[in-house]
Amino acid sequence: MVEVICTVDVVLLTIRDDTLMTALIEREHAPFAGQYALPGGYIHAEEDADVHASAMRVIAGKAGIVPPYLEQLATLSGPGRDPRGWSLSIAHYALVPCEIIENAVGSQVHLLPVDRLPALPFDHARIIGMAADRLRNKSQYSSLPCFLAGDTFTLPQLQRIYEIVLGEKLNKVSFRRKVTEMDMLEPVEGCFESAGAHRPAQLYALKSSSRSKLMLLERGL
Amino acid sequence: MVEVICTVDVVLLTIRDDTLMTALIEREHAPFAGQYALPGGYIHAEEDADVHASAMRVIAGKAGIVPPYLEQLATLSGPGRDPRGWSLSIAHYALVPCEIIENAVGSQVHLLPVDRLPALPFDHARIIGMAADRLRNKSQYSSLPCFLAGDTFTLPQLQRIYEIVLGEKLNKVSFRRKVTEMDMLEPVEGCFESAGAHRPAQLYALKSSSRSKLMLLERGL
Numbered sequence: 231m232v233e234v235i236c237t238v239d240v241v242l243l244t245i246r247d248d249t250l251m252t253a254l255i256e257r258e259h260a261p262f263a264g265q266y267a268l269p270g271g272y273i274h275a276e277e278d279a280d281v282h283a284s285a286m287r288v289i290a291g292k293a294g295i296v297p298p299y300l301e302q303l304a305t306l307s308g309p310g311r312d313p314r315g316w317s318l319s320i321a322h323y324a325l326v327p328c329e330i331i332e333n334a335v336g337s338q339v340h341l342l343p344v345d346r347l348p349a350l351p352f353d354h355a356r357i358i359g360m361a362a363d364r365l366r367n368k369s370q371y372s373s374l375p376c377f378l379a380g381d382t383f384t385l386p387q388l389q390r391i392y393e394i395v396l397g398e399k400l401n402k403v404s405f406r407r408k409v410t411e412m413d414m415l416e417p418v419e420g421c422f423e424s425a426g427a428h429r430p431a432q433l434y435a436l437k438s439s440s441r442s443k444l445m446l447l448e449r450g451l
Numbered sequence: 452m453v454e455v456i457c458t459v460d461v462v463l464l465t466i467r468d469d470t471l472m473t474a475l476i477e478r479e480h481a482p483f484a485g486q487y488a489l490p491g492g493y494i495h496a497e498e499d500a501d502v503h504a505s506a507m508r509v510i511a512g513k514a515g516i517v518p519p520y521l522e523q524l525a526t527l528s529g530p531g532r533d534p535r536g537w538s539l540s541i542a543h544y545a546l547v548p549c550e551i552i553e554n555a556v557g558s559q560v561h562l563l564p565v566d567r568l569p570a571l572p573f574d575h576a577r578i579i580g581m582a583a584d585r586l587r588n589k590s591q592y593s594s595l596p597c598f599l600a601g602d603t604f605t606l607p608q609l610q611r612i613y614e615i616v617l618g619e620k621l622n623k624v625s626f627r628r629k630v631t632e633m634d635m636l637e638p639v640e641g642c643f644e645s646a647g648a649h650r651p652a653q654l655y656a657l658k659s660s661s662r663s664k665l666m667l668l669e670r671g672l
Contacts, residue, residue, distance in 0.1 A: 275536075
């Protein structure tokens with residue numbers, strides 16, 4: 231029986247300079263040595279509990295971080311996608327605040343704008359497109375973009391993150407009503423951020439219940 | 452490197468007796484010989500174009516059919532789900548009208564109600580639960596349940612299919628408005644079904660454009 235090459239790839243998404251970015255690494259080994267590509271690697275059956283663990287191990291190794299959100303995206307497969315042979319990749323996507331990536335020790339990743347990527351090897355461009363679509367779709371009716379924010383944030387900062395992900399301006403009143411409906415935030419007692427001429431804005435954090443599961447809207451944003 | 456066992460499993464869903472059913476086969480070989488399980492099998496890298504093709508081959512072999520709708524569900528993995536070793540299964544789900552299953556030549560499948568299954572080997576009960584959830588979620592805002600109807604059907608018959616999938620009664624006027632909004636059907640010229648004391652009902656078929664892609668609602672049913 232012809233062997234199947236089993237890998238995972240991870241689209242690590244973050245926001246920097248008001249732009250959705252993905253983390254790429256420069257490949258050390260053939261095929262495509264020296265080219266930018268998604269962080270990925272073989273499944274290590276001798277140590278990985280499942281493919282989620284494989285993806286976490288890959289991210290820890292290449293980016294030096296533990297992402298707060300990681301989800302399976304799809305499995306891509308076939309004889310043509312990897313010159314080494316018939317392969318499958320269980321593609322994942324992860325969300326992480328930019329500071330975590332930038333402060334990581336031993337990181338090999340480079341952040342590039344999702345919408346202005348160079349040519350990428352394998353089917354990595356397609357995988358990144360799928361991840362951006364999934365993020366955009368889920369963000370219309372869930373708390374998902376909160377995983378792109380830091381530990382604490384103001385409501386205008388969170389609204390800006392939603393707007394960058396969705397690619398459109400949102401109405402402030404309606405956005406705040408939806409955020410309240412999702413019941414995903416709690417104010418950080420006594421913590422405010424001063425914002426120039428405006429009065430200081432309350433800082434919020436994700437409720438711990440919203441850290442382990444997505445909060446959903448009945449009707450989208 | 453420890454080998455990864457690569458398989459596909461397919462949850463073949465249909466409606467019989469106003470009930471959502473799944474197709475199971477009696478396993479011929481160990482492990483779990485003689486037990487009911489999902490149709491599945493190894494990826495054949497020497498012949499399969501991708502895992503979608505693997506799933507189509509498995510369904511053709513075990514059920515003798517080509518399902519009108521087949522979609523990847525998720526990849527399940529780990530050392531504990533198959534006694535033969537560290538395995539992954541790319542789980543798929545398929546929708547098919549019941550007549551196609553019942554008229555198939557060489558079929559080995561048995562239809563059982565999704566909500567009243569016996570104990571199943573591997574993680575097949577979990578996979579079936581995931582498939583039923585996915586079907587239910589997507590049916591709230593798409594043309595997906597149409598793939599459970601035959602070539603032609605009346606609007607009351609289609610509404611009944613949606614109701615069985617969603618597990619709730621739907622308002623007739625609102626259902627018809629949503630069906631019109633999805634623009635997925637065309638009347639079959641001159642074809643009516645007589646329905647006892649009622650006047651004959653127009654027969655409809657899926658538009659060919661709706662056969663290759665799902666039609667979506669802005670707001671759910």
